[in-house]
Amino acid sequence: MPANRFRASFNRKPVFVCECCGHRTRETGQDDDRFCGPCVELLMMQNTLWDGGAGDWLPKARDEFVAKISKRGGDLAKVRAFMPDLFDVEGYEAKRAARRSA
Numbered sequence: 001m002p003a004n005r006f007r008a009s010f011n012r013k014p015v016f017v018c019e020c021c022g023h024r025t026r027e028t029g030q031d032d033d034r035f036c037g038p039c040v041e042l043l044m045m046q047n048t049l050w051d052g053g054a055g056d057w058l059p060k061a062r063d064e065f066v067a068k069i070s071k072r073g074g075d076l077a078k079v080r081a082f083m084p085d086l087f088d089v090e091g092y093e094a095k096r097a098a099r100r101s102a
């Protein structure tokens, strides 16, 4: 039955490789098939940082997701390279302050 077959392939998302950590997954944080769940969370955190809304909570929250990615064999070097600002919050804030006073 063509209709059923269509529905089956529509519901079942294909496995993809996360562009950030290299994890093979079917699970995404959102309707995004480029990044896995934890990487989507980290990318949103980096956006929050860029928006100036990051606080003391950020490094801790970041490390929790990093631990998740690490636990399932994600490539942390790649993750760090993918979002350098998120892994150097102090450096980023310093650059930001310098830009503001310039």
Ligand SMILES: [Zn+2]
Pocket: 018, 019, 020, 021, 022, 023, 035, 036, 037, 038, 039, 040, 074
């Ligand atoms: Zn990922």
